[in-house]
Amino acid sequence: MRKNSLDLAATACLLGLSISPVVNAELLKDSSAELEARNFYFNRDFRQQGASQNKREEWAQGFILRMDSGYTEGLVGLGVDTIGMFGFKLDSGGGTAGTNLLVPDRSGGSQDYSSDLAVAAKARFSKSAVRVGSMQFKNMAIISTDGRLLPQVFKGSQLLSKEFERLLLDAGYLTQVNNRDSNDFEDLSMKVSGKRGVSLKGANSSDAFAFLGGNYRINEGLTAGYYYSKLDDLYKQNSFNLVQVMPLGENQNLKADLRYAHSTDDGRSNVDNTALAAMFTYSLNSHSLGLGYQKMNGNTGAAYVGGTVPFLINYVQVGDFANKDESSWQMRYDYDFKGMGIPGLKFMMRYLNGDNVDLGTANDGKEWERDTELKYVFQQGPMKNFSVRWRNAMVRSNFASDIDENRLILSYTLPLL
Known part of the structure; x- marks a missing residue:
């Protein structure tokens, strides 16, 4: 995943804000950071004769660093959320690639390692917050997958508002995706495999990809x-x-x-x-x-x-x-x-x-x-x-x-x- 202009802008924003000790203290307040080490073994055996691939089997190690800052003090609070990702191959080969754990290479196998960085700048006003950059999503319209070694992230923006009691409003606009087995962002696509009858x-x-909606607690x-x-x-x-x-x-x-x-x-x-x-x-x-x-x-x-x-x-x-x-x-x-x-x-x-x-x-x-x-x-x-x-x-x-x-x-x- 190459750093895009939004990532660089968000990083510059964080570095600029950290100059002021007062601002830096407010950013650290309510901040969170955690490092996950994820070791993943995947084996899929195709149980019929004549299959183009009899087995998919890979073993990999991943590290996911999540850092969510607090907000600066003032009418409009500013902050930055970051996801750093690194994965490397422990075992793969002999025609067993394709598990989505690792980034494919041109030979039909998997790359030895990959690294990604997702950065999103955020702003809060009253009970509403806006994020712009690279991030994960989870709502009825779109849910980022996290079922392999490294999570899927999207490039886009999102508005979450809790201005009204018991009502959550959610709007977003996505332009590209970095999939769980990819090294870079690409355009979005629609699921068409299986017997869907889609042409x-x-x-x-x-x-x-745009969405607008929310939830109301009756x-x-x-x-x-x-x-x-x-x-x-x-x-x-x-x-x-x-x-x-x-x-x-x-x-x-x-x-x-x-x-x-x-x-x-x-x-x-x-x-x-x-x-x-x-x-x-x-x-x-x-x-x-x-x-x-x-x-x-x-x-x-x-x-x-x-x-x-x-x-x-x-x-x-x-x-x-x-x-x-x-x-x-x-x-x-x-x-x-x-x-x-x-x-x-x-x-x-x-x-x-x-x-x-x-x-x-x-x-x-x-x-x-x-x-x-x-x-x-x-x-x-x-x-x-x-x-x-x-x-x-x-x-x-x-x-x-x-x-x-x-x-x-x-x-x-x-x-x-």
Whole structure:
């Protein structure tokens, strides 16, 4: 990732502000900094004969430094947020690259190391804040992925406002993305793989993604959300969300998560999709049991920015179950071992089944996925904040690759401020 003009301007702003001891003291107040060391092993085995690649397997070490400053004193407070990233290869080769852990090289393998810097200048007025530069996003319209060695960041701007009680307003404009396995910024694209039925006129590329929306807390247990978003020339989308948490007694509740997204084309695509989804989760002490349903309607599958995490109930470890006409359901079980006196240890298992995928033939597409996850975070002592996480997935499909996958992630976070 090369430093862009926004990054340089933000860095210069920070250096300039630090000249004044008073200003510097205000910047340090409410500042935070942490360094995460992330060790990642990834193995994906393709379980059918004749596959172009039998296995993807890599091992890498990454370091992520996050530094968020406070704001200077005054009517308008100024500050800077920074993400520094460095990753290097521990093991890869023999045709096993392509895990998205590392930056690809021209030979079909992976580069030995990569480094990135994301800097965003920020300003605060009253209960509103603006960020400009390189940053991560997390809302109904777009979610930066952080599921590999290094996180995905975008170049753009964002306004967050809490001027009104119980209402969060959120607006942003993105121009480029640095993906988790990339060394530089590039234009945005739309997810088109799978059996989505999406066709394009021209390149799958756009230099503008805009969103406007927010969340309103209706009462203590009920929150409603709405976002309008547009990937210029490719798609427009209206998304709605309603989340209700209902206490049912001592240490038990029922959570309902309802989602609706309607996507249409924006000139150079045939996008036409309505995604409906619902997830109901019952929690009792350390146990949680969830049931979910997701349905794709229209002439194409779901639309979202490529490489990001879509706001879909059934987006999981490998699949998103968002192909044309696909219906899918999910069953999920979680257990927190603090109920057995082992705080920090958590277990999750889920099963998803999708069918009715339009393959353009007499037969419909079917797929299923089973995910298992076990994670332990040390709670105290010299190992505090060190976590061990194992993720396993099995995928079977009559229109895509069968997959057995394992991920082992060791992470240590060191607070610096």
